[in-house]
Amino acid sequence: MRKGLSLYLHIPFCNSKCNYCSFVSVVAKDEVKLRYLDCLKKEIELRGKEFGASYVVTTIYIGGGTPSCLPNGEIKSLLKTIYKSFTVKNDAEITIEINPNSLTKEKINEYLFAGVNRFSLGLQTSNEKLLKVMGRPDSSQNFINAVNSLREQGANNISADLIIGYPTQTISDIKTSLNLLTKLNIPHVSVYMLSVEEKTKLKSQIEEGGLKQLSEDEVVKMMDLVSQTLKFSDYERYEVSNFAKPGFASRHNKVYWQRLNYLGLGVAAHSYLKNCRFANTSDIANYVRFLERGDQVPVCDLKFLTKEEQMEEMVMLSLRTNEGLSLDKFYLEFKVNFAAKNKAKIASFIKSGYLVLNQKTNSICATDKGFMVLNKIISELVF
Ligand SMILES: C[S@@+](CC[C@H](N)C(=O)[O-])C[C@H]1O[C@@H](n2cnc3c(N)ncnc32)[C@H](O)[C@@H]1O
Ligand code: SF4
Known part of the structure; x- marks a missing residue:
């Protein structure tokens, strides 16, 4: 019997860059996006030849960046390439990350038609002022509209991302964001404690004194509130940052924590296969140059784990879960x-x-x- 494999596809484009974000993503013209997508399809085909016969794909995660900022038709075209290169199980979980303001009815139709069955929306906070502090050109109304549009078209497996511990954020902001999510009955919520990353605008704002980091105590209180509120509303905390209503835990996320096989495709994507961890280059220009020139995937870090490292990973990853x-x-x-x-x-x-x-x-x-x-x-x- 063939083993299961999860695929992660990285889309390194956004409509604008948020102040806190250090993910590999840039604002780019459509022609740049299309050139990258051609390379990504080439990588999918190459990896399909290498692994397609030995594995069956159980989950796919299209993340970023902002996959929903690609021109219409491109997600469908990417998934088509995957279906041609790999065997994908009929009941595979296929997730796409979405920024509410970039979602349209046409896009929802395209995604559903292409097989996407799970939608991860970045809310971050429902507080409009805080969204501005974060540098996000979005609003809670955009989020509500996106959820309503998804549901109208039959998409119910919806997740929302929240960030807690952001400078100026208060307990009352968190309560309001959680209220919105529970009122809308969003079945999956990911809650990330802010990490202040190098070379971000947020880092400079803090260093220059424009924004003040919250204390550890304040963040602990916020996470306590999140955990208690969501548990009270029948969510299970199935991982340190992830809460789900029964039946809505992400199968793709579980693959990471259970050290099962996954293959990352695209710039900066990480993989874990047969006790070996490897990552593609995180330089978009380098990724494109490499794939346009040759028939090899630009892997930059490759490491076979020793038995001790495998033991450490099992402890580290499994203790994150319930x-x-x-x-x-x-x-x-x-x-x-x-x-x-x-x-x-x-x-x-x-x-x-x-x-x-x-x-x-x-x-x-x-x-x-x-x-x-x-x-x-x-x-x-x-x-
Ligand atoms: C790949 S990112 C972005 C997905 C999508 N583009 C969006 O903005 O909603 C996934 C999630 O990581 C979280 N995130 C990004 N940068 C973070 C940071 N510095 N600290 C904590 N969470 C962060 C955000 O909640 C974000 O929704
Ligand atoms: S948080 Fe999302 S939208 Fe904002 S820059 Fe990062 S990937 Fe792009």
């Missing part, structure tokens, strides 16, 4: 008794309320309190 670290799976894969090796540390984390032992599944799981200091817990357990 299923936690299965001690039986760990033993089965590495022949190491993780609980015995870390007995004192685990006992101490359990005593302080950061971890719990799920006796039914024989797994160690982080609590909400533990999720707030996950990096510290992980570093004590693996290093």
Whole structure:
């Protein structure tokens, strides 16, 4: 039987650049976008020849950047190339990232017709003033319109992204954003704690004193509020940043945390296949030059993981999820008794309320309190 494979496609274009964002994405003319897409299709075909016969595709994630800013017809054309190059399961989860202000009825039709069945919308906040501080030319009304249009056309598997901990953001902003999402009954919500990235406008604004970073305490309170509010509204926190109503957890996301095979296509896309991690160049011009010139994919980092690194990854990734670290799976894969090796540390984390032992599944799981200091817990357990 062929193994499952997930595909990630990176679309490095946006209609404008948000102040906080360091993802590989630029504002570009249609001709630049089309030239990139030709290269991406070439990469899909090359990878199809390499892996198409050994794997069956179970999930596809078209992310960015802003895939919905591509000219009409281009998502359909990309997916067509995938269908020709790989076997895609009939029930594959196919997600597209969307900025509400770039969505039209024609685009929704195109995506649905091409097989997209999950829509991830960036709301970030419902506060119009804060959206301006973030440098996002969007509004909560655009988000509401996008959700209504999707539903009118039969698309119900919708996710929304929120950012918390942004300078000037308040608890009351978070309450209002959550109210909007629960009122609209959005079945999946991703909540990201702001990360102030190098070379972003936000970083300069903070360094120059124009904006002040929130304290750790304030951000912890915000995440507590998010977790409690969403749980109260029947969402499950199935991963540290992800909340879903029953049946709406993202299958693609789970592939990352379960260390299953995924192949990244496009500039800056990362892959994990057969215990090897690799990434394409993150330079768009370089990516295009390479693929236009030859028949090779411009991979720049490639690393076969040692057994120790695989063990570390299993701990790091599984503790992010509500299923936690299965001690039986760990033993089965590495022949190491993780609980015995870390007995004192685990006992101490359990005593302080950061971890719990799920006796039914024989797994160690982080609590909400533990999720707030996950990096510290992980570093004590693996290093
Ligand atoms: C690939 S990005 C963008 C998707 C889409 N273009 C949008 O803006 O909605 C996915 C998500 O990452 C989050 N994100 C981006 N930069 C971030 C940062 N510096 N800190 C925290 N979250 C960030 C945002 O919530 C964003 O929606
Ligand atoms: S947050 Fe989204 S829209 Fe804004 S620059 Fe990043 S990828 Fe583009």
